[in-house]
Every structure is written in C-alpha cells, then in structure tokens.
Amino acid sequence: MENELDIKKAQRGDHEAFIRLFRQLESQLYRLAKTILMKDEDCADALQETTLKVYKGLINLRHPKFFKTWVIRILINECNQLLRIRERTVVVAEIPEEMDVSYAHFENSGAVDLQSFINELDESLRIAIVLFYYEDLSIKQIADVLDISEGAVKARLHRARRLLSKQIHPVREEGLANE
Known part of the structure; x- marks a missing residue:
C-alpha cells in the first residue's frame, strides 16, 4: 500500500516519491537487465532509458498495482532494443x-x-x-x-x-x- 501511495505522489510530480520507487526496484531491474544483456555498460543504458520512459509515462499509468510489471515490461523492451542495435554493430576485436x-x-x-x-x-x-x-x-x-x-x-x-x-x-x- 505504501508503494501505491508513492506511485500516486510520483504521478502528481513528487520527485522524492519517484526516487523511492526506483530505489526499491533498482537491484531487481539491474539483475533482469544483466540476464538479458550480459554487459554492465548495456545494463546501465537500459536502466537509464527505462527510468526516463517511466518518469515521462507515469502520469498515464491507470492502475498503481501494476507499476512493477509495467516497469519490467519497459525494461525488457529497452533491453531488446539494445540487443537489436548490438546485432547491427560490427565487433572489431573480441x-x-x-x-x-x-x-x-x-x-x-x-x-x-x-x-x-x-x-x-x-x-x-x-x-x-x-x-x-x-x-x-x-x-x-x-x-x-x-x-x-x-x-x-x-x-x-x-x-x-x-x-x-x-x-x-x-x-x-x-x-x-x-x-
């Protein structure tokens, strides 16, 4: 219930509530990104983009109880986007x-x-x-x-x-x- 209150506060523009929400999910999101991407630098990029998209789109979240699954879906989409970019990148040396x-x-x-x-x-x-x-x-x-x-x-x-x-x-x- 505390999370739902923070979500509603964050939707109204409370930056501290948004930071609290993301701090609670941070390690879980990183672990998931690492599972998909395998590279720390790509994980950081995915988390940064996810944070930005969640921040911009939070106002449109209708049901606060789905916050975590919504954020995870955004993260997975960002990871998949990075993988598509990585596939098009030519590796010079491995x-x-x-x-x-x-x-x-x-x-x-x-x-x-x-x-x-x-x-x-x-x-x-x-x-x-x-x-x-x-x-x-x-x-x-x-x-x-x-x-x-x-x-x-x-x-x-x-x-x-x-x-x-x-x-x-x-x-x-x-x-x-x-x-």
Missing part, C-alpha cells in the same frame, strides 16, 4: 575464449555456479526463470509482462528447469567422483 578468466575459474573449481548455467539458457527461458525465481512474479504477471499466455510461461519454466537440471547433475556427479 577476447579469445581461452583468455576469459571467469570461465577458467569456474572450470577449475568443483563448485556449481547456477547463475552461469542460467546465463547459458536461451533468452526467453532465461527471462522466465529470472522473473519467476529472482523477482517473485507470479505466472500471470510474467504472462502479462511478456505478453504471452500463462501456458507459455509454464512451458518455458518447465523447459528451463529441465535444461538446468541436465547441466547441474553431471557437474554434481563429477564433483563427487573427484572427492
């Missing part, structure tokens, strides 16, 4: 995989890094997992945000869980064999 320290560390350790497995999922599956498990959105809310049916959300979650399970179990068994 770091060879053998020099990527993050993967080298993971391969040498026996630990299971769930986040790295999630990052390897197809984008549609990755977003469903993050919204459901990290952002605690209901299946209906996810369906609304992604503009798909609840059945499609359930199917994506099921498929993602199955793929993650296949990834995790071999690592677990390998780790137990090495001990």
Whole structure:
C-alpha cells in the first residue's frame, strides 16, 4: 500500500516519491537487465532509458498495482532494443575464449555456479526463470509482462528447469567422483 501511495505522489510530480520507487526496484531491474544483456555498460543504458520512459509515462499509468510489471515490461523492451542495435554493430576485436578468466575459474573449481548455467539458457527461458525465481512474479504477471499466455510461461519454466537440471547433475556427479 505504501508503494501505491508513492506511485500516486510520483504521478502528481513528487520527485522524492519517484526516487523511492526506483530505489526499491533498482537491484531487481539491474539483475533482469544483466540476464538479458550480459554487459554492465548495456545494463546501465537500459536502466537509464527505462527510468526516463517511466518518469515521462507515469502520469498515464491507470492502475498503481501494476507499476512493477509495467516497469519490467519497459525494461525488457529497452533491453531488446539494445540487443537489436548490438546485432547491427560490427565487433572489431573480441577476447579469445581461452583468455576469459571467469570461465577458467569456474572450470577449475568443483563448485556449481547456477547463475552461469542460467546465463547459458536461451533468452526467453532465461527471462522466465529470472522473473519467476529472482523477482517473485507470479505466472500471470510474467504472462502479462511478456505478453504471452500463462501456458507459455509454464512451458518455458518447465523447459528451463529441465535444461538446468541436465547441466547441474553431471557437474554434481563429477564433483563427487573427484572427492
């Protein structure tokens, strides 16, 4: 209820209420952007554009209870826009995989890094997992945000869980064999 009051205040031009609302969502939005974009600089761009669009469009939000899902939908659209731009960009030089320290560390350790497995999922599956498990959105809310049916959300979650399970179990068994 406090959020709804802040939303109504922000709609009337209260800048402090708007800042409070965004501070509450900031880490969740960043985590979602990172899941989609994988690059910190792109995440910052997406969050900045999202903040600006939410600020400009907040006056038109009819139902304050949908604020969070509305903001998430704007963020996902911004992330997708950045991905489209990235596809048109020609990369001059990339770091060879053998020099990527993050993967080298993971391969040498026996630990299971769930986040790295999630990052390897197809984008549609990755977003469903993050919204459901990290952002605690209901299946209906996810369906609304992604503009798909609840059945499609359930199917994506099921498929993602199955793929993650296949990834995790071999690592677990390998780790137990090495001990």
